[in-house]
Amino acid sequence: MMVKVKFFASYREMLGEVERDVQLQDGARVRDIIDMLVIRCPELAGENAVIALNHVITKEDAKLKDGDVVAIFPPVSGG
Amino acid sequence: MVKLTDSDKKRYDRQMMISGFGEEGQRKLKRSRVFIAGAGGLGSTSSVFLAVAGVGHLKIVDDDRIELSNLNRQILHWNRDIGRAKVDSTKEKLSQINPDVAVEVVKTTMTESNVFDLVEGSNVIVDGMDNFPTRYLLNRVAVEKKIPFVHGSIYGLEGRATTIIPGRTACLRCIFPESPPPTRFPVLGATPGVIAVIQATEVIKYLTGIGRLLANRLLIYDGESMKFEEISVRRNPDCPDCSDIQKS
Numbered sequence: 001m002m003v004k005v006k007f008f009a010s011y012r013e014m015l016g017e018v019e020r021d022v023q024l025q026d027g028a029r030v031r032d033i034i035d036m037l038v039i040r041c042p043e044l045a046g047e048n049a050v051i052a053l054n055h056v057i058t059k060e061d062a063k064l065k066d067g068d069v070v071a072i073f074p075p076v077s078g079g
Numbered sequence: 080m081v082k083l084t085d086s087d088k089k090r091y092d093r094q095m096m097i098s099g100f101g102e103e104g105q106r107k108l109k110r111s112r113v114f115i116a117g118a119g120g121l122g123s124t125s126s127v128f129l130a131v132a133g134v135g136h137l138k139i140v141d142d143d144r145i146e147l148s149n150l151n152r153q154i155l156h157w158n159r160d161i162g163r164a165k166v167d168s169t170k171e172k173l174s175q176i177n178p179d180v181a182v183e184v185v186k187t188t189m190t191e192s193n194v195f196d197l198v199e200g201s202n203v204i205v206d207g208m209d210n211f212p213t214r215y216l217l218n219r220v221a222v223e224k225k226i227p228f229v230h231g232s233i234y235g236l237e238g239r240a241t242t243i244i245p246g247r248t249a250c251l252r253c254i255f256p257e258s259p260p261p262t263r264f265p266v267l268g269a270t271p272g273v274i275a276v277i278q279a280t281e282v283i284k285y286l287t288g289i290g291r292l293l294a295n296r297l298l299i300y301d302g303e304s305m306k307f308e309e310i311s312v313r314r315n316p317d318c319p320d321c322s323d324i325q326k327s
Contacts, residue, residue, distance in 0.1 A: 006308075008299060009234040018304060048257035056311040057254065057297075071308065073299065075255040076234035078264035079121045079209040079271065 001026060001066035005033055008073035011049070014041050024064060031060040033070060047074055081110040081135070087179070091133050097289065104287035105133060111286045112136040114201035114226075116189060116217055118165040119143070120271030121231050121278065122207030123155035128279035129205075130173045134286070136181045137173065140197055141165045142188040152268035189213055194220050203282050206230045207275070211258030215320070218243070218251040222321045229281045231274040235265045236302030238274035241312070242281045242293040245324055249295055249312040252320040273300050 006019040015037065022033060030051055038045045052071040053062050064070070083105055088095075091105050113134050115122050118141035129137055143165050145156045153165075160168040166184035173182045187193065194216055198204055204221050206229060208214050214230070221228035221243060228243040230251055243250050277298065284290040299308040316322055 008301070009237050012303070048255070048259065050255060052310045055309060057313065071299075071310065075211060075257070075259045076232045076237065076239065076264065077210050077259050077262065078233040078266050079117055079119055079207050079231065 001028070001064065003028075003033070003064050003066075004069045005037075006069065006071045008071065009076050010074055011044070011047075011072060014043060028064050029060065030058060030062045030064065030070060033064075034060060034072075037072075049074060081106045083109070087133065090177075090179075094132065099289040100287055104289065107287050108133050108283065109135045111202045112138065112200055113203050113205060113282055113286075114198050115139045115205045115207055116213070117141055117207030117209065118153075118155070118169045118184075119149065119207060119209055120152040120233065120266065120268070121275045122205070123153045123169070124272050124275035125205050125207060125231075125279045125282070126169060126173055127155065127176060128276060129282060130177045130180045130182070132279070132283050133177065134180060134282075136183065138183045138185070138197075138201065139166055139169050140185045140187060140189060141169070142186060152266055152271050154268065154272070189216060191216065195224070198224065198226060201226055203285060204228045205278055205282060206232070209264075210261060211255070214251060215258065219320050221245055222250055222324055225324075227285055229278045229285075231271075231278045233264070233266055233270045233274055236267055236270055238270050238300040238302075239297060240274050240277045240281070240293060240300070241297045242285065244292070244294055245321065247294065249314045250318060250321040253315040253318045254297055254312050256315070256318075267302070270300070270302055273302070 003022050049072050115126050118139050145160045155172050156168045164186050166186045170182045170184045222245045225245045231240045297310040297312050
């Protein structure tokens with residue numbers, strides 16, 4: 001299945017992209033995306049990422065299906 | 080009962096034309112007290128739009144002085160103000176923008192020991208902070224005192240906003256359980272401008288009772304792609320800050 005993953009704030013700089021389509025095995029969960037990203041960008045491992053699945057806040061154990069949109073964003077402190 | 084003067088009726092004529100606003104909406108603003116935490120990038124802009132809208136009493140708290148590096152975004156502070164306390168510059172400018180608004184300023188650092196007294200009597204708290212520890216403190220006092228808390232935060236060309244109604248919506252800690260590390264963040268001046276204008280709109284909607292609030296909705300302004308994303312959020316039943324507050 002294909003899932004669109006969107007990145008925000010400093011994650012765009014860390015990963016060098018705004019969004020990407022990711023191919024996953026059936027039965028994959030949000031955590032599988034995070035694991036893939038951490039392999040590419042180890043500094044993501046210590047991040048307090050907030051995750052939304054199809055515009056609803058979710059957790060890493062959420063199950064994915066074809067066509068889902070996942071947004072991954074950090075809290076930002078600026079004011 | 081708060082009355083509108085002839086001058087009020089002229090000054091606020093265009094906003095009283097908004098559906099559902101009217102003279103009653105204006106009277107509600109006039110008798111309201113809004114607490115603005117911070118007179119930096121967010122607070123500079125939200126305070127201007129709340130002042131021009133005719134909120135009766137604005138209380139602004141900030142502990143900082145103006146530096147040259149603030150001036151790309153903190154539009155209430157000007158070149159000539161470098162070295163002044165931000166609250167003094169804020170009071171001077173807002174009083175000139177709208178002399179009918181009572182502007183109270185306090186130059187202090189918000190801490191556990193003073194924040195409850197500082198927000199006492201406020202109808203809404205506006206987040207203009209630049210760090211999460213103080214935001215969490217404001218979130219907790221907002222939840223405990225059941226005062227709506229309009230969150231804003233920014234990074235570069237991106238910003239977030241949501242309106243927290245204690246007991247009814249997710250609180251800041253429900254959405255962001257852990258704070259980001261303290262950092263010197265990048266920011267374009269227009270970004271806090273966008274977010275602070277959204278915050279001021281939310282405050283005015285809440286006080287007048289018009290429109291639909293950003294309740295249980297986190298708005299992400301993505302200035303890089305020039306898009307808005309809306310994320311549905313919900314209360315965390317185990318939230319350390321708000322789980323013991325009854326649903327209302």
